[in-house]
Amino acid sequence: LKLFWQMQWKCLKPDSATFVSALKACSILAGLEQGKQIHACIVKSGYMSHVFVCSALVDMYVKCGSIKHARQLFDHMTERNVVSWTVMISGYVLHGHSEEALKLFKQMQKECVVPNNATFISILGACANLAALKQGKQIHALIIKS
Helix, strand or coil: CCCHHHHHHHHCCCHHHHHHHHHHHHHHHHHHHHHHHHHHHHHHHHCCCHHEEEHHHHHHHHHHHCCCHHHHHHHHHHCCCCCHHHHHHHHHHCCHHHHHHHCCCCCCCHHHCCCCCHHHHHHHHHHHHHHHHHHHHHHHHHHHCC
C-alpha cells in the first residue's frame, strides 16, 4: 500500500493490476478506509468497467466487513464473471447470510454463468450452515454434471 500511495504522490498512473494488488492488501489488512480511497482513485482513473478491478473491489468490501457496500457495487457492475459472482456468494457465506448466498447462486444460474470449484465450495458451505440437505443434494448433482 505504501508503494501505491507513493505512485499516487508521484503522479504515476496505476493500471488494473496495480489496483487489484492494492485492493488485495486492503483486504488482508482489513483496511476499509484505504480501500475506499483506492475505490475513489479507480473511479477517477476510469477502471470501474474493468471486471477484475470491480471484482477485487467487491472482495475488499466483503473482507473488510462491508457486505452492503459489496452488494451495491456488485449490483452496479457493468460486466460480471464467475469470479465476481463467487466473491459475492462467498462473502454472504462468510458473514452468515447463507440464504442470500443461495438466492444469488440461483440468480447466477438464471444468468447462465457457469460456477467453478470455488463457487461450489462456497455454496455448499451455505447449504451446510442452513442444514439445507435438499439444496445441497441439488448442488452436488450439478457438481457431478460439470
